[in-house]
Amino acid sequence: MSDQTISDQPEGSYGQLTQVRVPLEDAAIAFSQRDETGRLPIIVIPKRVSRIQLNLILYAVIILAAGVVLGDPLNAFWSLPLSILIAIVLVVLAVFRSFIVQIPEGVNGLLSRGGRYLRTLGSGSQFVLPNIAVSHLVTRRTIPFDAQVSQAPTRDNVRVSMEILLTFSIADPYKFIFNISADDFDRVLQASCHDALRTLIRSLSVEEMVNLQRKDIQELRATISQDVEPYGVSVHNIVVTFALPPEEFIRSHEARQLAVVQLVAEEEQQRLALQRQMNIAELARQKVLSDASTEALRLEQLQEQLRDFPAAAEFDLQRARIQVAQGLASNTRAMVQVGKVDDIAQTLILRDALQDREATAEIGGKDTPQNKAQNK
The missing domain is CATH 1.10.10 (Arc Repressor Mutant, subunit A)
Incomplete structure (x- = not known):
């Protein structure tokens, strides 16, 4: 992500978490369909509390009325019993289907009766009494979340910009639904990430910011997890996707690195030159020792000759x-x-x-x- 993106988007100016309200039978499609901003909902609220298929009951009433009205003029004695039979079948079908609740895969369903929470259902077909409503559907998938800070001061008062990608999941749907909404949790998580990031940046020097250690990320994750734990949310991982000091610092840092490289090269050249001098001195010493040994041998031979002749x-x-x-x-x-x-x-x-x-x-x-x- 470019620096322009960091500077153009003020902190907390956009929401990433959303919830929608659709019929229960359309919940599976709602969880996989993005809105105009590209967001996937994390909560679906069913539009109708009652699961009885009212359209089937309406069809039964219409068919029964048609059998009563049209039976006498047409002398169709069989029309009324037939319409009654069809109406009964439709009513039974409408009521029977209200006992079956289909929870989409990867979703938890919260049941309530009279506005009071009863229990949480997993995915699949579930048998539920008609007087018990499915109040909320909550996703179990891992949810990505972006957080960023701009111009935050480091320990040595160098202002840096930083962006992270956080992944979390709703571990306890009951705590999440009845403590906070999706939009409010978006703001809470943004605030927690911003505060944790600024605290982390303030505790590090700019050199340490450029090379973040794994323990620093773990401390950041622990801080954010502590803030969102009351809402039944579990933070899985944090990845630093962007960390950039000012351009002036980058240029000075590169200049310092270049100077260090040049200094190392000069020291290496000096070491090689000193090594050459030491080698030359060693060769000269070896030559002197060799000449001295040769001269000693010559003198020894001369002494023997003088002694013999x-x-x-x-x-x-x-x-x-x-x-x-x-x-x-x-x-x-x-x-x-x-x-x-x-x-x-x-x-x-x-x-x-x-x-x-x-x-x-x-x-x-x-x-x-x-x-x-x-x-x-």
Whole structure:
């Protein structure tokens, strides 16, 4: 149902429950036939209290009079006895039918004598004395009923509109008929629903109104049931068919929900970014540990080599020093920082050894008389 429907119909401006007055034999049709507003009656009041078929008695009188009047002129001696017989049959039939009461299916019938209630009949053919009248017929079906409130304030002072569909049945026809009429009960039920709805809305926030819980509906049903119980009415179920806060609140609520969704998305992105950083840091830590393990293994192997081949290690060290010294000697601008005096001596000794080795190699390569003599 649209918001326009809620705002255009003032509370309690239309009746949904009605009763009609028809002959008893037309009661079944009356309970299934809607009026011009689409309402089905919940109570039928028979037009005639007496159930004797007066039309059959009238036919009997007419036939009897015709037999008396027409018998002599026509010398029809048999006409009077025949008319009397037919009149008796019609009278007996009219009176006999008054003992049989037909209660439509799904309806209860209330019996009274002299305006005093006697008992309630169920559906079907019932044997009832002619002096006992069927005063009312009351439906047993489940009856739907709409109730609505507009611009009711919530606990946080937001005005909302709400509509419910209530279903009830008349459990005790005697209490209903002799305590209230259908039109009056319509107004009583409307007032009870409006008061209960406003009380419920006032006790809830607008967020709770949008998401009504089942216990809230049960409390609403219990409140309305307590109001209508004195009239013999039983409330079966309540369904919220419409609940709408103002459009401004809906837009702000949607904006808040969108902001919450965006915040959750941002938090998820931040979490993923932090997780990536943690993964990168963990990979770096694993790499450092791996490099440290590799370096430790290399140093361990080097230590084993130094322990197994100390002379070779010393030779490699001295060769490295000589290479450094050669590189410094070729650079006239290089400045050498010397730590101990022994380092200077070792450097000079190494230099002389290298020079002697180069000189010997150079002399050995020339064709001198001594070399020639040795060769011969």
